Amino acid sequence: MAEKLPKSDDLKATWSFVEPGLQLILGSDSVATVTPKMYMNVYTAIYNYCINKSRTPTQDSSYGSGSNSTTNASLVGGEIYLKLQQYLIEYIQQLEKKPEESFLQFYVRRWVRFTIGAGYLNNVFDYMNRYWVKKERSNGRRDIYDVNTLCLLTWRDFMFRPNLEILLEEILTQVELQRLHKIELNMEISFAIKSFVSLGFDINDLKKQNLSVYITDFEKAYLDATLKFYTEESDEFLETNGVVEYMKKVDTRLAEENSRANIILIEHTKRPLADVLNNALIERHVEVMYEEFNNLLDQKQTEDIYRMYSLLQRVPPTLEPLLIKFEAYVKQQGLKAVAELKQSQAAAESMGAASKKYQALLPKLYIKTLLQVYERFNEVVYMAFGNNPLFVKSLDNACRDYINNNSIAMPGIDNNGPTVFKGNSKTPELLARYGDTLLKKKAKDSDATADMSADELMNIFKFIADKDAFETHYRRLLARRLINGNMVSEEEEESIIQKLKEFNSLEYTTKMSNMFADMKASKDLRYWFKEQEESDNTDLNIFVLSQTAWPFPQFKQPFTLPDELLGTKEQFEKLYSEKHSGRRLKWLWNLCRGEMKANLARPGKPPFILTVNLFQMSILLPFNKRETYSFEELHEITNLTPEHLESCITPLVKYKLLIQSPEGSENTGKSSTKFTVVKEYKSKKMKVNFMQGVKLDQKHDHDDAQKEIEDDRRSFLQACIVRIMKARKVLKHSALINEVVQQSHARFQPSVGDIKKAIDLLIEKEYLNRVDGDSYEYLA
Known part of the structure; x- marks a missing residue:
């Protein structure tokens, strides 16, 4: 290239001067390289030409803009722009690949060099870009571009478009070979694919990225090829492999595709690519995964379940x-x-x-x-x-x-059939009994509750539908633990009550808290009574319980208290009425128990301690006077019902404290049957509990609990209906039913029949009135 700059007004000389330099800037097969001096000479020659022509009036200096003439200082560049445009076309068309190259290799090699050269060429024509090109585009000429864009558009029209089919085929072939692990991932594909992005333009805003070329000419074909490849591969793999192996294969494939996408694809393609992969590898085979799911659960294959979940979560x-x-x-x-x-x-x-x-x-x-x-x-x-x-x-x-x-x-x-809740599940009661076992002090088998915990109780409690039933059974069992004094610890009891408060209303837990308060008050009362007591023949351990808090109904069966206890009872009633005037004591004889000394051991041995309920005590005390009584005589002495009397005598006979004549359970309740106390009681235990065998109270307790649950539910439903109707005034039947069910479900699952009964009862009480045949009106 000549070092002497051409005349600034000679287009031919100027172009002849810069053309060899353009060849080197864009990339030439010659060994010559671009030097700083040559680069500056090219820049200066173009600059001088544009400056000189702009200062001199000329015709048609605006590259066909239609102007007849320009004034001094007009911007010129059209002639040299045309020269550059033609030169770029010829340059690209004469590019040839080497014999040993594939077209993809040739394309990438020339593209990379061309885009670098285009950037430098843009700087060389900087003056033309900043003035002439800018002026033309501001005048509405959308077919005029800056030099870098002109280079890329020329490449698109004369290299990319004519060879698109072979270029795309070779890219997709390379990707498939990579998927088959026959070749390593190389950057040639990445450069080629990114050229699709670079060759898209927004004519109105050249700085704005346009993906039309990338999407139309590459992305669609890439996604179609991906779908075809994985559809065929997944079908073939599942024919010879199990579901677990398939899911592992899918995991591997997805990881490979994600890695490949990060290297060769742009962000725009990742979502549609994921959709294609999900469709080919997951959605098309989701049924076989479902079929395998239960097997994985059976075999406790948590890792494989997680893998299945992770795959399905993609869809x-x-x-x-x-x-x-x-x-x-x-x-x-x-x-x-x-x-x-x-x-x-x-x-x-x-x-x-x-x-x-x-x-x-x-x-x-x-x-x-x-x-x-x-x-x-x-x-x-x-x-x-x-x-x-x-x-x-x-x-x-x-x-x-x-x-x-x-x-x-x-x-x-x-x-195996459909589940229909019938409102009488035993789970609440069994859970309450579980809690009773956990919290009850045991004389033996101390490890029985070692693997039980309050947290386990609450884990099941949150799932039971009839929480009110649990609370009723639990409260009744708690009451037994309190009056029998066999709690493990008061802290444990209060801890569970606190947890119940967190799950449910305060109604039942408040009653439980009041029960603890009564126990403390009773303890203070016992100390006071001992100080006031005139005789100490009987050790009385009394509990005074508020009727509203405790779940014990009043004892209404006939019973005659033994003479040995009558004086202590009357003394306590007298002193209590003096201390608390206006209060009335109701004795719960069926809950009373005590310990009796029985001198029935061999000579020299200490007496037995018999734990009995009050009724059994009233049966045994007469044997201090005589050795034998008939069933009829014991009935007259105790005034118990035959049913209660038989139930209490049975464990005394069973554990051989009394000898029955004639023998047999069928004779126990007969009037003529005789009972004789043994002269020497044989037992390895010095303390014998005869209360455990009394079944009548157990049956009554269960019946009382069920009755309490039913009564509470009736009251709750009525209160719930009144509360709803008071707010709504008028409500249709179906809407009222739905609201009652919704408000009740946290406590229990009411049946429609129970709700209807509650509605009818409120109508009788004149709280509600039927209107329009299918609605109710609040009256009270």
């Missing part, structure tokens, strides 16, 4: 069937576990004596069985589903189902 609609299957499976496993426990129960009952111990353990075994299922699948939800709220809800629904409705909770229920 959110596919999770719904998995949720349904998971909920059904948990429910089925819960029902199965309870059915197996029931079979064990039946086997124990067939063994006779062994069934008693089993029955005592049933609440613990039952609750533990329910918990084992919950804890197993709670871990699955945590480990495999990441505590996804949808799966947490499915687990809760399943647990609520099998915990309330199973073959032990509802005898006769069909575990």
Whole structure:
């Protein structure tokens, strides 16, 4: 290239001077390189030409702009722009690939060099860009571009477009070979693909990226090829491999595609690529995954369950069937576990004596069985589903189902049939008995509650539908623990009451708190009575309980208190009435118990201590006067009903304190049957409890609890209806039913029949009135 600059007004000389430099800037096969001096000479020659022509009036200096002439200082560049445009076309068309190159290699090699050169060329024509090109575009000429854009557009029209088919084919072939692991990922593909992005332009705003070329000429073909490849591969793989292996393969493929996308693709393609992969690898084969799901749960393959969940999570609609299957499976496993426990129960009952111990353990075994299922699948939800709220809800629904409705909770229920809540589940009662076992002090078998906890109790409590039933049974058992003094600790009791407050209303827990207050007041009262007592023949441990807080109905059966206790009773009543005027004491004889010394041991041995209820005490005390009494005589002495009397005598006979004649349980309640106290009682224990065998009270306790639950529910439903109607004034029948069900579900599940009965009762009490045949009006 000549070093002497051409005349500034000579277009031909100027172009001849700069053309060799342009060749080197854009990339030449010659060994010559661009030097700083040559670069500046080219820049100066173009600058001088544009400056000189702009100062000299000329014709048609605006590149066909239609102007007849320009004034001094007009901007000129059209002639040299045309020269550059033609030169770029010729330059690109003469480019040839080497014999050993593929077209892709040739394209990338020349493209990379060309784009670098285009950037430098843009600087060389900087004056023309800043003045002439800017003026033309501001005049509405959208076919005029800055030099860098002109270079790219020329490449697009004369290199890219004519060779698009072969270029695209070779790119897709390279990608497929990479997917088949036949070649390593190389940057040639990345450069080629990015050229699709660079060759898109917004004519109105050249600085704004336009992906039309990339989307139309590359992305669609790439996605179609991806779908075809993985559709064929996944079908073939599943023909010879299991679902677990397939999911591992999919995981690997997705990771590979993600890595490849980060290197060769732009962000725009990643979402549609993910959709294609999800369709080919997941959606098309989702059914076989569903079929495998239960097997994975059976085999406790948490890692594979997590892998399935992770895949399906990529396509959110596919999770719904998995949720349904998971909920059904948990429910089925819960029902199965309870059915197996029931079979064990039946086997124990067939063994006779062994069934008693089993029955005592049933609440613990039952609750533990329910918990084992919950804890197993709670871990699955945590480990495999990441505590996804949808799966947490499915687990809760399943647990609520099998915990309330199973073959032990509802005898006769069909575990394979649809679940219908019938309102008489035994789970609340068994859970309350579990709590009783946990909190009751045991003389023996201290390890019986070692694996039980209050947290376990609350884990089941949150699922039971009839929370009111649990609270009723729990409160009655708590009352027994309090008056019998066999609590493990008051702190443990209060801890559970506090947890119940967090889950439910304060109504029942307030009653429990009042029970503790009564126990403290009774303790103070006992100290006071001992100080006032005139005789100490009887050690009286008295409890004064408020009738509203404690679940004990008034004892209404006939009973004659033994003479030995009558004086102490009358003395306490007298002193209490003096201390608390206006209060009336009602004695709960059926809850009274005591200890008696029995000098029936061998000579030299200490007396036995007999733990008995008050009725048994009234039966045994007469034997201080005579050795034998008939059933009829004991009936006259105690004034107990024959049913109560027989129930209390039975354990005395069974444990051989009394000898019955004639023998046999069928003769116990006959008037003529004789009972004789033994002269020497034989027992390895010096303290013998005869209360455990009294079954009548146990049956009455259960019946009383059920009656209390039913009464409370009737009262609750009436109060709920009145509260709703007071706010609404007038309401249709169906709307009222729905609102009552909604407000009741946190405590229990009322039947429509029960709600209708409550409505009818309120109509009778004139709280409501029927209007328009299908609505109710609030009256009171």
